[in-house]
Amino acid sequence: MLFERFEKLIDPFKEVPDEMPPNKILPFYWHYLKQVKGIFLCLLIVGFFASIIEVAFFNFLGKIVDYIQASSSPVNFFSDHRYELIWMAVVILLLRPLFFLIHDLLERQALTSNLVTLVRWQQHRYVLKQSLNFFHSDFAGTISSRIMQTGNSLRSSAISCVNAIWHVIIYIGSALFLFIEADWLLTIPLLIWLVAYVLTLIYFVPRTKQRSAISARARSKLMGCVVDSYTNITTLKLFAHTELEQDYAKKAMQEQTVAAQRSTRLVTAMSQVLCIINGLMITSTTALALWLWSNSLITIGAITLATGLVIRINNMSEWIMWVVNGVFEEFGIVQDGIRTISQPRTVQDKPNAKPLLVPQGNITFNHIYFSYDSKRPIYQDLNFSIQAGEKIGLVGPSGAGKSTLVNLLLRLYDLQGGSITIDNQNIAEVTQDSLRSQIGMVTQDTALLHRSIRENLLYGKPNATEEEMLHALRQAKADEFVLNLVDNDGGKGLDAKVGERGVKLSGGQRQRIAIARVLLKNAPILILDEATSALDSEVEAVIQESLEMLMKDKTVIAIAHRLSTIAKMDRLIVLNNSKIVETGTHQQLIKENGLYARLWQHQAGNFVGLDE
CATH class of the missing domain: 1.20.1560.10 (ABC transporter type 1, transmembrane domain)
Incomplete structure (x- = not known):
């Protein structure tokens, strides 16, 4: 024609x-x-x-x-x-x-x-x-x-x-x-x-x-x-x-x-x-x-x-x-x-950037220096390492720099000095997509795309089968409410749309969809940034088993203001004013009677069943 x-x-x-x-x-x-x-x-x-x-x-x-x-x-x-x-x-x-x-x-x-x-x-x-x-x-x-x-x-x-x-x-x-x-x-x-x-x-x-x-x-x-x-x-x-x-x-x-x-x-x-x-x-x-x-x-x-x-x-x-x-x-x-x-990209792949390979999952922060603006540095010469398979908790008052560390690991911002390596590979020298494909993350403010449950889950694994998606939903204790969903256009179950930023779901439901998405992704490194803060205690207890399954055989970084959720981690790193002030297990830090112990005492009335 x-x-x-x-x-x-x-x-x-x-x-x-x-x-x-x-x-x-x-x-x-x-x-x-x-x-x-x-x-x-x-x-x-x-x-x-x-x-x-x-x-x-x-x-x-x-x-x-x-x-x-x-x-x-x-x-x-x-x-x-x-x-x-x-x-x-x-x-x-x-x-x-x-x-x-x-x-x-x-x-x-x-x-x-x-x-x-x-x-x-x-x-x-x-x-x-x-x-x-x-x-x-x-x-x-x-x-x-x-x-x-x-x-x-x-x-x-x-x-x-x-x-x-x-x-x-x-x-x-x-x-x-x-x-x-x-x-x-x-x-x-x-x-x-x-x-x-x-x-x-x-x-x-x-x-x-x-x-x-x-x-x-x-x-x-x-x-x-x-x-x-x-x-x-x-x-x-x-x-x-x-x-x-x-x-x-x-x-x-x-x-x-x-x-x-x-x-x-x-x-x-x-x-x-x-x-x-x-x-x-x-x-x-x-x-x-x-x-x-x-x-x-x-x-x-x-x-x-x-x-x-x-x-x-x-x-x-x-x-x-x-x-x-x-x-x-x-x-x-x-x-x-x-x-x-027409603004330059401030975070770009280098011309010869290679894909990141993560056979183990060791993470090292080497003398890092970072500032959002030149007047007030956030980190100056910060050093610490996370061993492959180790599960650490980042603890500290608001503004201590916990989320900034996570953003730097994901290379959402570039360092002004030092380096971050994963299995001895500088993350600044690998492709951003390959870096983020090796890291699963569940955040406090889970924002879903205004699309179907299926499309949101496929973000975790684009070629996932129907059976794999349903299995991930069962592991996240989300299968029951998902299968009963119906949207205004007649979409049902996995095909139901969740609304802008997932507003048609409750906070706990959004969080469980996010957990199912990360389960599908199955990345070797896992970040939990206030991952259960949107859940009430009953729901949190229900999916705790899913979170433990999610963390299995992975290098884990967890951030939580509710200290009970990270007290059982292998190691806790306590930050204050963007510096590491304490490190050790929950029991060790309680005995030191420092900042962590004070934070724990402030919340102690809410915790049951944890040995100090």
């Missing part, structure tokens, strides 16, 4: 280097447009011929008027001019539809959807590998909206520029040529108009560009505010702050409205100036043509041609104004996207 042929001219998912897009506007455009430059070249060529045909209409009209005036008899009109009339009919009925069809197929079938998808896909692929800090520094809604909007604005502005180029060149160039052919004096009003038109654009365009960029930033900020409110709707309702949130959104909307109004003021002013200079062009050209005809210097056909062309140029100039305004509004959106998208 014709449509499909053109739709397949661009493969939006073709393999390209995974590199940061340029952070300057023109190189940013070229980064994507060069991948489809052949299609744009064809669009330029077809646009050239389509514009020539449009101008030919007015030339034909002038010639027909002259033929009628010069004809000796209406009876002989068709016989005298049959070849010229046949050629006009061929151009109008065959060539014009053909070129416009090709133009529309290239623009709408080849470029419109595919180019937008190409840009979005490559930007999403790049941003997806950004560091954790990148996503913590902006609204998720703002990042996603910029990716969605940037591709559309880039395509729209690029196609508009291509179409505008030929309209300006062909219409004005052809008009000058045809006016000179009739009488060179007809070019004077057009040239004066051209100078005034260019000066008008020179004055208004940079200001439109600047205000459009400000408006785009305000629009993105508003989008982020609204998405943030919806994402945290539970918190909003729990604290009964609907009015506060309304005021927050109202302020952002007012800011965006003011920015948009300042931008549209320029558009209105530019429209009025163009209306005036276009009126002067039409009036002066028509008056001059009539004066030349009255002095027998041009024909009536030339008057028809001149008047028709300047009216068309008037319409074209207004269209160009809206194109320019639209293009620079799109430029503003693209520039706003560049600020978010």
Whole structure:
């Protein structure tokens, strides 16, 4: 089919280097447009011929008027001019539809959807590998909206520029040529108009560009505010702050409205100036043509041609104004996207990074130095090792640096000094995917994907069978409630969707799904970060057996404020102010009567059955 042929001219998912897009506007455009430059070249060529045909209409009209005036008899009109009339009919009925069809197929079938998808896909692929800090520094809604909007604005502005180029060149160039052919004096009003038109654009365009960029930033900020409110709707309702949130959104909307109004003021002013200079062009050209005809210097056909062309140029100039305004509004959106998208990845695989191999599971922190910012170091020269198969608990007050250690082991952040090794392999020199594939983790805040239970479980093992998934659910004591789940779309059991971040499940149910997912993953290194904090004591007791099964034959790092959950670990490492202050078993640390013993005493009333 014709449509499909053109739709397949661009493969939006073709393999390209995974590199940061340029952070300057023109190189940013070229980064994507060069991948489809052949299609744009064809669009330029077809646009050239389509514009020539449009101008030919007015030339034909002038010639027909002259033929009628010069004809000796209406009876002989068709016989005298049959070849010229046949050629006009061929151009109008065959060539014009053909070129416009090709133009529309290239623009709408080849470029419109595919180019937008190409840009979005490559930007999403790049941003997806950004560091954790990148996503913590902006609204998720703002990042996603910029990716969605940037591709559309880039395509729209690029196609508009291509179409505008030929309209300006062909219409004005052809008009000058045809006016000179009739009488060179007809070019004077057009040239004066051209100078005034260019000066008008020179004055208004940079200001439109600047205000459009400000408006785009305000629009993105508003989008982020609204998405943030919806994402945290539970918190909003729990604290009964609907009015506060309304005021927050109202302020952002007012800011965006003011920015948009300042931008549209320029558009209105530019429209009025163009209306005036276009009126002067039409009036002066028509008056001059009539004066030349009255002095027998041009024909009536030339008057028809001149008047028709300047009216068309008037319409074209207004269209160009809206194109320019639209293009620079799109430029503003693209520039706003560049600020978010074209940022270097702070955590990257080295060029020759190899996959991590974990035959044993020894972990060593070697003189590590780390800081979230240069002013306040978190770790300075920290050293300790974890033996293969050893199960350690990280203990300490809030802010001691326990979760930071885990994030560094997962290489969510890079060290500023020292190294972390797994089986003598520096994690900075292996691929991030291979590193994280060897580590299973159950976190305190278990966030599930807004997909089915099955799809969430397959994150642990993409090729898991139905039997393996059900076995993992049974081990995590989650099979009973999962098999009874039904969602709003009729999905049941494993096919039931869990809602955004798993909101349709209770905290304990989410945690058990997370445990089942890690059971499926079966990685040699396991991290439990407050893994049972979302469970009540009864549920925790039920799945304790699953956790022990999960930890079997693995190197385990467990973090818990509820000390009873880690007291039976092989070794406890006590952190305070990002330093190791104590290490030993539960019984040893109690006898030392240090920080751990004090923390234990604070919680002792909650623990039963543990020997001190």
